[in-house]
Amino acid sequence: MTYQETISWMFAQLPMYQKKGAAALKHKLDNILHFSEVLGNPHRKFKSIHVAGTNGKGSSSHMLASILQEAGYKVGLYTSPHLKDFRERIKINGKPIGKDYVKDFIKAQKPFLEANELSFFEMTVGMAFTYFAEEKVDIAIIEVGLGGRLDSTNIIQPEVSLITNIGYDHMELLGNTLEKIALEKAGIIKENTPIVISERQSETEGIFRLIAAQKNSEIVFAEDLDLETYPTDLLGDYQRKNMTGVLAAIQMLKGFEISKKDVKKGLSRTVKNTGILGRWQVLGKKPLMVCDTAHNQEGLMSVMEQVGRQKYKKLHFVLGFVNDKELKKLLRRFPQQAEYYFVSPNIPRGLAVEELESIAKEIGLYGTSFSSVAKGFKAAKANASKEDFIYVGGSTFVVAEIV
Structure with a gap:
């Protein structure tokens, strides 16, 4: 198959949330865990930051990637959905995954994908994690697709997790109150792993604190930190809220050398470094x-x-x-x-x-x-x-x- 034929097969053969809606969702991690095992568990072979939330998770993910790129690291970035080309979802240092890699991966895994009826999102996550592992990225920024607890990305063990904002979206899947939605997003909180909350909300704060305590994880609300903000080439005024969460996550990230200069340059060059589209x-x-x-x-x-x-x-x-x-x-x-x-x-x-x-x-x-x-x-x-x-x-x- 050509690249376009491969993409067409992925879109048409298997459910895809952006086209099908709720019918595309599996509500369990069995398939992605099985697929990852077949692939050699690539998600265990690179460090990561996990990003969830209703609004701002895409922008925050791109900001994080840009800062780490400016610090000299090889940075994987997995986001969804794409706007123009499927390859926008999977990048390393702002460069999209190659068309040949997409073709070859699907060709090699097609028998498994068909036999096990993996969703579009499950196969895409498997592809991204394999690509990041093979390319030996220093760290990957992994954006949750939907929710958190049962999202296919939620098999990673990140260095730090970030939850941006909780709002009313996808309520038919996540719940009809902020508390219920927050509980699904809180599913990305891992044992002994720092969790940053970008925006304090009275309806959700207690849930995040409870889950963090159960997981023995340090929890930080970004607004509690004395963080200096900087200009960014993401022009939406709402990016100020996203930025505080990003800065807190960078502060909580251990084992990486990131200077103030790296942060300033990363924020000022987010669009240039990552190619993010569609935000103001x-x-x-x-x-x-x-x-x-x-x-x-x-x-x-x-x-x-x-x-x-x-x-x-x-x-x-x-x-x-x-x-x-x-x-x-x-x-x-x-x-x-x-x-x-x-x-x-x-x-x-x-x-x-x-x-x-x-x-x-x-x-x-x-x-x-x-x-x-x-x-x-x-x-x-x-x-x-x-x-x-x-x-x-x-x-x-x-x-x-x-x-």
């Missing part, structure tokens, strides 16, 4: 055009606060969602005084644009529906003056179609 990413100026992957209540609230601080003559929103969100709650985060361009991301989970427009009208958001993200974005650019502001988002998969 500026697509153009005059009019100023920004996209962001925020897709739940807390994430959108932070982003809309930053939108409100911009100077503009008129607001334009190119907006689309997936079909498993509490749409009215999300839409209430958006201002009524704006022009809307309703779209649907081109995936099976994409919310029908007609339904989006209908619900938006109920809460006073008016605009026009378009048959694709590209057409909606084109219309917004055509309608906007140089003094206007265009925002593209609502879903990671809307952003993926325009970056």
